[in-house]
Amino acid sequence: MLTMQGGGETPVVLAGRLDATQAVAAQAYLDRFQGVVTLDCGDLQYLSSAGLGVFLKTHKRLLGSGGRLRLTAVNRHLQDIFSYSGFDQILEIEPGR
Amino acid sequence: MSERASFARRIDVLAEIFAFTTAAFARQGVPDALRADVDFVLEELFTNIVKYSRGEAPVTIEIAAIADGVEVTLTEPEADRFDVTQAPPVDISLPAVQRQPGGLGLHLIARLVDSVQYGYSEGERCSRVVFRKTNAARPEAAGRDEDERC
Numbered sequence: 001m002l003t004m005q006g007g008g009e010t011p012v013v014l015a016g017r018l019d020a021t022q023a024v025a026a027q028a029y030l031d032r033f034q035g036v037v038t039l040d041c042g043d044l045q046y047l048s049s050a051g052l053g054v055f056l057k058t059h060k061r062l063l064g065s066g067g068r069l070r071l072t073a074v075n076r077h078l079q080d081i082f083s084y085s086g087f088d089q090i091l092e093i094e095p096g097r
Numbered sequence: 098m099s100e101r102a103s104f105a106r107r108i109d110v111l112a113e114i115f116a117f118t119t120a121a122f123a124r125q126g127v128p129d130a131l132r133a134d135v136d137f138v139l140e141e142l143f144t145n146i147v148k149y150s151r152g153e154a155p156v157t158i159e160i161a162a163i164a165d166g167v168e169v170t171l172t173e174p175e176a177d178r179f180d181v182t183q184a185p186p187v188d189i190s191l192p193a194v195q196r197q198p199g200g201l202g203l204h205l206i207a208r209l210v211d212s213v214q215y216g217y218s219e220g221e222r223c224s225r226v227v228f229r230k231t232n233a234a235r236p237e238a239a240g241r242d243e244d245e246r247c
Contacts, residue, residue, distance in 0.1 A: 021109060056196055060196075
């Protein structure tokens with residue numbers, strides 16, 4: 001289960017699990033925003049490679065118009081995924097506690 | 098102690114798989130901190146089967162507690178040989194504009210768990226992936242078994 005709230009003037013708050021069954025909905029939600037988009041990942045418990053694909057596609061789209069994707073409050077599991085995939089070199093990532 | 102369950106080959110079954118790992122970890126006393134990485138590997142392996150395999154028989158997952166961790170076995174009947182430990186290398190140093198979604202799953206599996214072994218039975222047309230995840234430091238381990246039996 002994944003919930004998404006906010007965006008625009010406020011961070012997009014992701015909560016739950018971003019797996020292959022949630023990737024299409026997550027992509028559709030993030031496609032609504034432009035500029036610098038901040039994802040609050042404090043309650044994002046799980047991310048699969050399908051979720052990585054959503055983040056990459058969103059980041060590339062935003063880069064094309066001068067924006068970018070940034071992630072905050074990233075937990076250890078997500079940090080490992082980003083590190084092993086090299087996404088920590090292409091996304092602005094702020095670790096959580 | 099170990100426990101196993103079988104799952105139909107549909108993406109929406111992922112929720113059932115995650116419920117199974119959650120319950121099995123709790124029943125067997127496997128540290129919950131290991132579950133996200135185990136779920137990640139199972140999701141990659143299972144979705145690959147759903148997307149690319151021609152078989153229809155259910156996929157079986159077995160979970161067994163080991164010292165300070167867990168051993169997971171995923172068995173796919175009616176399978177063609179596809180060694181998940183022999184995935185082509187992925188260049189993770191490319192800039193964002195040159196990166197493509199996909200292709201990272203198998204690359205990540207080998208890094209998230211302590212060991213991965215692949216076996217295939219020609220006679221039974223059965224694939225089996227066994228991986229271990231513990232709280233220990235991760236060695237760079239991946240291997241393959243020949244002449245597996247399912």
